[in-house]
Amino acid sequence: MHSCKEKNTSGNKTQTDTIKVENQGKFTDSFKTQFEGTWQKETEFQTSTIEIQFEKEKNYATVIDIGSGEAPPVKLQALPKDNKLFINTEDEHIQLEVKENQLIFRIQPTTWNKDGTVEKPVENIFKKVKK
Numbered sequence: 001m002h003s004c005k006e007k008n009t010s011g012n013k014t015q016t017d018t019i020k021v022e023n024q025g026k027f028t029d030s031f032k033t034q035f036e037g038t039w040q041k042e043t044e045f046q047t048s049t050i051e052i053q054f055e056k057e058k059n060y061a062t063v064i065d066i067g068s069g070e071a072p073p074v075k076l077q078a079l080p081k082d083n084k085l086f087i088n089t090e091d092e093h094i095q096l097e098v099k100e101n102q103l104i105f106r107i108q109p110t111t112w113n114k115d116g117t118v119e120k121p122v123e124n125i126f127k128k129v130k131k
Contacts, residue, residue, distance in 0.1 A: 026059065027054055027061070027080060032054045033131075035052045035085060035103075036052055036053065036054055036131065037051070037052060037128050037129075038050075038128070038129050039051070039127065040127060040129050041125065041126045041127070046068040048066075048067055048068055048124075049066040049069070050065055050103070050105065050126060051064040051066065052078075052085075052096075060078060061078040062076075062077060062078075063076045063077075063085070078094075078096065083097070085097075090110070091109065091110060091111070092107050092109050092110055094106065094107050094108075101127070101128060102126065102128075103125070103126040103127075103128070104123060104124075104125060105123070105124045105125075106121050106122070106123050107121060107122045107124075108121040109122075
């Protein structure tokens with residue numbers, strides 16, 4: 001099980017946010033086909049790249065955030081749940097979903113605004129460029 005906890009202790013209010021993702025075993029071939037490959041998002045000034053890989057006998061996917069290539073790539077482990085991939089870090093929850101041949105990369109920060117509300121998620125859309 002993979003989980004992420006964050007506390008907000010502004011004033012007298014304490015809040016804990018936890019997302020738990022239990023490993024659901026091996027990946028199906030159709031799940032792998034749907035996610036595996038190189039995904040890119042082009043903007044006016046740069047192209048961001050993400051690679052998703054599945055290794056034999058591993059119960060997680062490897063997500064490599066290459067970004068624009070200016071900084072070293074970041075490797076993260078993603079677990080499956082409900083036909084999506086989830087990554088939990090100390091700072092954010094990341095959800096990856098494929099719809100209509102596009103990778104939807106949602107980032108939910110685990111930080112709170114001054115009024116005690118959680119920041120809104122950020123959503124990026126990537127297109128598959130290589131299988």
